[in-house]
Amino acid sequence: MSDFLGYAGKRVVVSGCFSGMGHATAKLLLDLGAEVHGLDFKACDLPLASFTQIDLRDPASIEAAAAAIEGPVDALFNCAGLPTSFPPMDIMKVNFIGLRHLTEQLLPKMRAGSAIANIASTGGLGWSRRIPDNMAFVTTQGWDAATAWCEQNAQTVAEGYAFSKENVIVWTQFMGARLIKQGIRINCTLPSPTETPMMKTFHEASGKDVVDAAAEPMGRYSTPEEQAGGLVLLNSALASIVNGVVLPVDGGFMGALATGQIDMSKLMGKRQG
Structure with missing residues (x-):
């Protein structure tokens, strides 16, 4: 196979490699010839170059895991995440604060031409309606300031999931304009409902009808392998x-929503990607 995606021999890091989209992403990268270093709370069964246990709720754990990865890092895939069954502060730490902290720890090992891909969610589509809150939060400096902001704005944080994903979206766009000056790209995906171990929790939190509505117009849930394709494409040489x-990776949901072809009455709950 020709290396048109440019991953052969590249050192890449995948957080959340134990299951779901992160596992599928790590497997695809291995198939493409990358040197894959995995991070997760639970051990991964893939033949990785290295695996390091990490707790994204703990800055010391993040810093130790990042230090264990030798540079350079050519691509980072932030795939770890928690659903709404966890406490709001844990969700905020794993889905955004920890994601940001891990990225900041690895950035000194990333050179021009490297790239970062984050997983957001259709559950974060409310970002455009509260940019002042999002920008105030994503521009906090450091772990302690971010956690303090959440504690002081508990009503805005709410259950944690939607706000965490909004901030993945806003921070990705904010950092895109900054990191590109160093030759580093950063993007994120908006997955449609995907058959991962989290799906049961999403059904319980939002209702199966709401989740199913977010799977239109395709009429089915995506697979982790399909979501991995979008992530791998974003960090590839083709997307230079x-x-x-x-990037919506959703079988046409965003387009159908924008053109009035989604039943909004079924989407009044919290959308989960």
Whole structure:
């Protein structure tokens, strides 16, 4: 197979490699010849170059895991995440604060031409309606300031999931304009409902009808392998000028929503991606 995606021999890091989209992403990268270093709370069964246990709720754990990975890092895939069954502060730490902290720890090991891909969610589509809150939060400096902001704005954080994903989206766009000056790209995906171990929790939290409505117009849930394809494409050599993009990987949901072809009455709950 020709290396048109440019991953052969590249050192890549995948958080959340134990299951779901992260596992599928790590497997695809291995198939493409990358040197894959995995991070997760639970051990991964893939033949990785290295695996390091990490707790994204703990800055010391994040810093130790990042230090264990030798540079350079050519691509980072932030795939770890928690659903709404966890406490709001844990969700905020794993889905955004920890994601940001891990990225900041690895950035010194990333050179021009490297790239970052984050997983957001259709559950974060409310970002455009509260940019002042999002920008105030994503521009906090450091772990302690971010956690303090959440504690002081508990009503805005709410259950944690939607706000965490909004901030993945906003931070990706914000950092896109900054990191590109170093030749580093950053993008994120908006997955449609995907058959991962989290799906049961999403059904319980939002209702199966709401989740099913977010799977239209395709009429089925995506697979982790399909979501991995979007992530791997974003960090590939083919996407060398794609930066600061929020990419729907959703079988047409966003297009159908924008053109009035989604039943909004079924989407009044919290959408989960």
